[in-house]
Amino acid sequence: MSELRKIITVDGLAASGKTTLAKQLADKLGFKHFNSGSIYRAFAYGYQKKFGDFNPQLALTYAQTCSLSLLPDSSIEIDGEILLHQNQDMLTSAKISDLTSQLSAIPEVRTTLYQVQRQAYLSENIVAEGRDQGTIVFPESLAKFFIIASAEVRAQRRKTQQPNLNENELTKELSERDKRDSLRTIAPTVPAHDAIIIENNTADPDSVVLKMESFVLSKLNSLK
Numbered sequence: 560m561s562e563l564r565k566i567i568t569v570d571g572l573a574a575s576g577k578t579t580l581a582k583q584l585a586d587k588l589g590f591k592h593f594n595s596g597s598i599y600r601a602f603a604y605g606y607q608k609k610f611g612d613f614n615p616q617l618a619l620t621y622a623q624t625c626s627l628s629l630l631p632d633s634s635i636e637i638d639g640e641i642l643l644h645q646n647q648d649m650l651t652s653a654k655i656s657d658l659t660s661q662l663s664a665i666p667e668v669r670t671t672l673y674q675v676q677r678q679a680y681l682s683e684n685i686v687a688e689g690r691d692q693g694t695i696v697f698p699e700s701l702a703k704f705f706i707i708a709s710a711e712v713r714a715q716r717r718k719t720q721q722p723n724l725n726e727n728e729l730t731k732e733l734s735e736r737d738k739r740d741s742l743r744t745i746a747p748t749v750p751a752h753d754a755i756i757i758e759n760n761t762a763d764p765d766s767v768v769l770k771m772e773s774f775v776l777s778k779l780n781s782l783k
Contacts, residue, residue, distance in 0.1 A: 572707070596659075598676060601627060704754060705750035710733060
């Protein structure tokens with residue numbers, strides 16, 4: 560990590576609320592928020608558009624040939640198509656979510672996308688959010704958090720994104736994805752050894768963010 564660039568990582572399983580916490584923490588610190596999951600989802604979107612359903616061999620081919628970059632305004636360009644903020648509903652669909660989890664379990668796919676992530680906002684301090692930001696992508700980050708929440712709470716949160724699905728279906732989907740993400744052989748979704756575990760079952764994230772901010776500020780002050 561550059562001496563001038565400060566990186567905070569916020570990892571956790573699906574629908575743990577890490578996006579909300581990471582965004583608010585970034586705002587409080589005056590850092591740039593980087594959602595690494597959007598990179599994987601954009602890759603899955605591009606793959607589905609070109610190849611359709613999941614196929615490991617085609618995924619390897621696509622990892623080697625696709626063009627993917629993060630733009631300064633936080634939009635993502637995949638194979639010449641720019642995905643803007645208004646594409647979020649499409650990128651968080653059940654189909655893309657499941658495909659993203661399948662594709663991200665392939666080592667060659669992750670290796671390709673690590674390069675994109677590490678180039679994110681090189682001139683800015685960032686709060687990097689994802690599954691393995693603190694363990695693999697930015698292991699030397701200044702402060703690391705790992706967000707947890709109950710399956711019931713996470714299913715309720717996902718319900719707001721996918722109102723057409725019932726909570727039993729969502730709980731099953733999350734359980735299957737948790738298993739894939741936490742047990743995969745490459746970069747499993749687990750806390751870094753020096754991560755602060757944050758329980759996020761509350762409906763009010765403000766108090767949680769204040770605790771996170773306090774910890775980060777203490778780390779920043781220790782550098783002075």
